[in-house]
Amino acid sequence: MKNSNQNSNHNSDWSDVFVHLDPQAQPNYLNAIAHSARELSAMFTTVKAPYSGLEPAKLNEKIMAMPIGKTPIAPLAEIITNNVNLIGKNSIIVQHPHCIAHLHTPPLIPALAAETIISALNQSMDSWDQASSATYVEQKMTDWLCELFGYDLVQSATNNGADGVFTSGGTQSNLMGLLLARDRVVEQTSGESVQKDGLPSYAEKLRILCSHTSHFTVQKSASLMGLGERAVVTVATDEFGCLGIDALKATIADLQSQDLMPFCVVGTAGTTDLGAIDDLQAIAAISEQHNMWFHVDGAYGGALILSSHKDRLAGIELADSISTDFHKLFFQPISCGALLIRDNHNFKYLLHHADYLNRETDELPNLVDKSIATTKRFDALKLLMSMQALGTDKFGAMYDHLISLTQDVGALVKATDKFELLAQPQLSTVLFRYNDLITSGDVSTEREEQICMINQRLRLDLLTAGQAVLGETKINGYTCLKLTILNPCLQLHDFESLFTKIADFAELQAYTK
Ligand SMILES: *Cc1c(COP(=O)(O)O)cnc(C)c1O
Numbered sequence: 271m272k273n274s275n276q277n278s279n280h281n282s283d284w285s286d287v288f289v290h291l292d293p294q295a296q297p298n299y300l301n302a303i304a305h306s307a308r309e310l311s312a313m314f315t316t317v318k319a320p321y322s323g324l325e326p327a328k329l330n331e332k333i334m335a336m337p338i339g340k341t342p343i344a345p346l347a348e349i350i351t352n353n354v355n356l357i358g359k360n361s362i363i364v365q366h367p368h369c370i371a372h373l374h375t376p377p378l379i380p381a382l383a384a385e386t387i388i389s390a391l392n393q394s395m396d397s398w399d400q401a402s403s404a405t406y407v408e409q410k411m412t413d414w415l416c417e418l419f420g421y422d423l424v425q426s427a428t429n430n431g432a433d434g435v436f437t438s439g440g441t442q443s444n445l446m447g448l449l450l451a452r453d454r455v456v457e458q459t460s461g462e463s464v465q466k467d468g469l470p471s472y473a474e475k476l477r478i479l480c481s482h483t484s485h486f487t488v489q490k491s492a493s494l495m496g497l498g499e500r501a502v503v504t505v506a507t508d509e510f511g512c513l514g515i516d517a518l519k520a521t522i523a524d525l526q527s528q529d530l531m532p533f534c535v536v537g538t539a540g541t542t543d544l545g546a547i548d549d550l551q552a553i554a555a556i557s558e559q560h561n562m563w564f565h566v567d568g569a570y571g572g573a574l575i576l577s578s579h580k581d582r583l584a585g586i587e588l589a590d591s592i593s594t595d596f597h598k599l600f601f602q603p604i605s606c607g608a609l610l611i612r613d614n615h616n617f618k619y620l621l622h623h624a625d626y627l628n629r630e631t632d633e634l635p636n637l638v639d640k641s642i643a644t645t646k647r648f649d650a651l652k653l654l655m656s657m658q659a660l661g662t663d664k665f666g667a668m669y670d671h672l673i674s675l676t677q678d679v680g681a682l683v684k685a686t687d688k689f690e691l692l693a694q695p696q697l698s699t700v701l702f703r704y705n706d707l708i709t710s711g712d713v714s715t716e717r718e719e720q721i722c723m724i725n726q727r728l729r730l731d732l733l734t735a736g737q738a739v740l741g742e743t744k745i746n747g748y749t750c751l752k753l754t755i756l757n758p759c760l761q762l763h764d765f766e767s768l769f770t771k772i773a774d775f776a777e778l779q780a781y782t783k
């Protein structure tokens with residue numbers, strides 16, 4: 271009796287911090303969400319820079335000093351306001367025109383609305399009894415994506431039909447694609463199951479091929495898969511940074527002559543720096559000829575499937591697996607990605623029976639069967655709602671705009687004093703550098719090193735001063751700056767002002783003096 275009294279006392283203490291089915295309690299939820307949205311919305315209207323310019327050490331100090339107490343430090347509304355003021359205002363503002371470094375997108379409003387629904391419903395995608403309608407939504411979206419990329423959902427004599435699963439992004443999708451490839455080749459070669467028995471005796475012979483400009487997660491996946499990074503053989507690229515087709519053929523022949531086993535080729539649809547799109551059709555033919563798994567990393571350029579540049583992805587429908595990322599060119603809040611596979615039979619390598627989750631005795635689908643995650647977010651809803659709200663044509667038009675804008679920005683760099691364009695843009699990145707020594711005619715190594723150093727300092731100083739968030743990478747061994755143009759609201763004049771800002775800033779810092 272005494273105990274139950276104590277419980278009910280405690281309950282009244284914390285019941286107001288949960289969403290309740292009791293109509294009386296609902297305003298707490300509504301107020302908290304509405305207040306957060308209002309505060310953020312107001313904050314966005316005051317933002318003048320992509321970063322506040324607060325010195326990083328000061329920011330760290332302020333965050334470390336934030337209290338966490340045994341009791342509430344303030345009413346929730348005040349906590350929300352304070353966090354928006356400190357964390358929000360000192361965030362990297364992805365909506366700012368001069369926040370342009372990475373494949374890091376301003377999120378779509380319909381997707382932000384969806385996030386509110388996703389988080390409050392808190393469905394978990396592993397089993398139907400945690401995600402009833404959500405399971406069907408994810409399946410609907412992966413079906414839709416399979417068809418969009420030209421996969422056949424219907425079973426044929428040689429194929430069980432395509433399928434897919436939502437992932438946390440390109441890293442997880444690439445790992446999964448390569449994992450399926452590894453397990454298939456081992457089963458085909460020796461009838462062994464990597465899943466049950468671990469790597470086979472010949473594991474050190476297995477090789478994955480990709481271009482040397484492909485994403486580092488190929489190497490990372492190989493290492494996680496127990497094959498080691500040395501299992502990844504990088505193939506030379508052509509002048510555009512695309513995987514060289516003749517080089518691929520030669521590399522396969524060379525590996526085979528050493529009694530090694532190339533079992534998978536990764537084609538990239540949009541490399542992170544150059545935006546290069548490999549010749550997927552040619553790679554598909556070579557993979558087929560050698561019975562290799564063909565994985566396409568479409569994390570960046572896969573979105574072009576909705577654009578007028580869709581032909582550049584020809585052959586993607588022949589891939590055994592495709593990684594797509596929605597928190598990049600699909601403008602979704604992080605995280606959101608998918609792995610699609612041409613033959614759903616291959617998901618069998620991920621199936622593990624757990625008594626408490628995938629009961630084969632009922633007919634209900636449990637998506638854990640095709641995932642390396644267990645508890646998993648209902649991210650499919652935001653892609654669905656975004657597609658419903660905008661329609662696919664608008665996505666295509668945004669990609670067309672980004673691609674033509676990027677060409678114009680490339681031309682602008684070329685035409686602007688003290689800037690050098692280092693590669694012809696292919697997708698939506700611009701590789702360039704600031705070079706106020708451009709007219710000196712000096713091509714010495716010292717001068718090159720000096721320019722690299724200037725560009726490194728320039729990027730860092732522009733970032734911490736809150737002037738611009740630019741990317742930095744290397745091309746042919748030299749440091750360069752990178753713009754990744756992912757914000758479809760930008761126009762050419764945003765870049766005119768950016769280059770003026772960079773040049774003025776560099777002048778003021780007098781790096782070369
Ligand atoms: C971003 C990217 C990845 C990694 O994806 P995440 O979503 O960051 O995990 C893989 N490949 C390419 C080509 C990418 O651009």
